[in-house]
Amino acid sequence: MSGLSRRAFLGALGAAGLAAAGCGARSGELLPSLAPLPRPFTVPLPVPAPARPVGPGRYEVTQRAAEAEILPGLRTPIWGYAGTFPGPTFELRRGRPVTVAVRNELPVPTSTHLHGGVNPPDADGYPTDLVVPAGFSAHHHGHPETRHQGVKEYRYPVDQPAATLWYHDHRMDHTAPQVWRGLAGLALVRDDEEDALPLPRGERELPLLICDRSFAADGSFRYPDHAAGGHFGGDHMEGVEGDVVLVNGAPWPVAEVTATRHRLRLVNASNARRYLLRLAPGGTPFVQIGSDAGLLAAPVAHEEIPLAPGERQDVLVDFSAYPVGTAVTLVNALGEGSAGNVMRFVVARRAADDSAVPKALSRRATRPADVGPAVATRRFDFRRGETAWTINGEPYRPGVPLARPRLGTAEVWRFTSDFHHPVHLHLAHFLVLARNGRPPSATDGGWKDTVDVRPYEVVDVLARFAGHRGRYMLHCHNLEHEDMAMMADFDVV
Numbered sequence: 001m002s003g004l005s006r007r008a009f010l011g012a013l014g015a016a017g018l019a020a021a022g023c024g025a026r027s028g029e030l031l032p033s034l035a036p037l038p039r040p041f042t043v044p045l046p047v048p049a050p051a052r053p054v055g056p057g058r059y060e061v062t063q064r065a066a067e068a069e070i071l072p073g074l075r076t077p078i079w080g081y082a083g084t085f086p087g088p089t090f091e092l093r094r095g096r097p098v099t100v101a102v103r104n105e106l107p108v109p110t111s112t113h114l115h116g117g118v119n120p121p122d123a124d125g126y127p128t129d130l131v132v133p134a135g136f137s138a139h140h141h142g143h144p145e146t147r148h149q150g151v152k153e154y155r156y157p158v159d160q161p162a163a164t165l166w167y168h169d170h171r172m173d174h175t176a177p178q179v180w181r182g183l184a185g186l187a188l189v190r191d192d193e194e195d196a197l198p199l200p201r202g203e204r205e206l207p208l209l210i211c212d213r214s215f216a217a218d219g220s221f222r223y224p225d226h227a228a229g230g231h232f233g234g235d236h237m238e239g240v241e242g243d244v245v246l247v248n249g250a251p252w253p254v255a256e257v258t259a260t261r262h263r264l265r266l267v268n269a270s271n272a273r274r275y276l277l278r279l280a281p282g283g284t285p286f287v288q289i290g291s292d293a294g295l296l297a298a299p300v301a302h303e304e305i306p307l308a309p310g311e312r313q314d315v316l317v318d319f320s321a322y323p324v325g326t327a328v329t330l331v332n333a334l335g336e337g338s339a340g341n342v343m344r345f346v347v348a349r350r351a352a353d354d355s356a357v358p359k360a361l362s363r364r365a366t367r368p369a370d371v372g373p374a375v376a377t378r379r380f381d382f383r384r385g386e387t388a389w390t391i392n393g394e395p396y397r398p399g400v401p402l403a404r405p406r407l408g409t410a411e412v413w414r415f416t417s418d419f420h421h422p423v424h425l426h427l428a429h430f431l432v433l434a435r436n437g438r439p440p441s442a443t444d445g446g447w448k449d450t451v452d453v454r455p456y457e458v459v460d461v462l463a464r465f466a467g468h469r470g471r472y473m474l475h476c477h478n479l480e481h482e483d484m485a486m487m488a489d490f491d492v493v
Helices: 006-018 175-180 225-230 234-238 479-483
Strands: 058-068 076-081 090-093 098-104 112-115 129-132 146-149 151-156 163-169 184-190 205-215 244-247 254-258 261-268 275-280 286-291 294-302 305-307 312-318 327-332 341-349 374-384 389-391 410-417 421-425 429-435 450-453 458-464 470-476 487-492
Touching (some): 098 129, 163 261, 163 312, 175 479, 294 312, 305 312, 410 421
Parallel strands (some): 058 098, 090 184, 205 261, 254 341, 374 410
Antiparallel strands (some): 058 076, 112 163, 163 184, 261 312, 275 305, 286 312, 374 389, 410 458, 421 450, 429 458, 470 487
């Protein structure tokens, strides 16, 4: 944990404090690429391959090393689910349980977390519940581990509303570098309620997994050498940011679209980088239809979409507002230099459009009054300690819960911070009640599992504990913070 001077750290926090409204402060330190970077908007947008079941309700996927051409003309070694980055997209349906057998052929242990999933504890991807490759014998010092030799079967009930989920590695102390090397992918839950809506489908539904990376001169991913086991030196304790923005694994890609309404499933899969997404030229707003954990009650229009690590936003964009031939750029207003661009859409032609923006989306209760009274209020303070990032003054201690909520109840959880901390709850979905005692942001609506807690901010959420009893977690989804002990257990009893 050494290497970051007190003055440098406090300077970073001071700069963050000046932007307590939230959107101006950097949430990590840039690690610049050494490879020549491609010209933006020249690589076609790829669509991750769908996961194919090997039997009814059963999938098998192997984590393995491979190579990918991410920067044109260079080969990048990756670690990927099915040897791809991103991994295959799982199409799931509410009420149809699935089993995913994850086989590990990497040189290191892994733990897969289905982010946003309502799953039993043994399928949640606890950081010391590991799939260990053949021949691996080292153990974590100080913490007991559960080890599955070679393969583990994750059983997912899929008893939750339609939503954009994603999955990624969650190994203790090593989440950040292992996700950086490619261990992430998408999972889309669908249900009858969503199917009944006149939303864009097929090629007009685009899942967009957004992340940033840096590259060495030979095209390999660049990551701080001193970061093994979560021990960072220098400025990267704040988090690692790259200068290449990837969408579905491609640098600043371009997608041809018809002059029709499109559905964009936006996922921030970056380690530390936050985004403030805008369209240039403007022309049309984002119409938000969903958040992390599913559809909103009704659509909401926004000129810009903030997205912290781990967050998802489900939006509609009507490209008929632009003349054919228009290049529409998705920009990141928080990014500097090359990180200011995300991708581009080119409006290629006119086409018929049978989609619409529904006046009502979901019947799922999104008013706190309809959820029921909170039975408890708890505070969780996310802050830099003397030797680690901490929650309530303590670094992570596996098996030591900070809370014991009862199944079927709701509680108010208050998050406070000293820096940018995207707070993620496993199992429990929540509604954002307030920021600094005032109404939440317009983009905070709906059921969420991750909320951006900004420097010196107080965020109140109403968390509902439903589905399963057992051990779960809350943590900062800045992955470097997570690896530096900013996690805590809670037990649903």
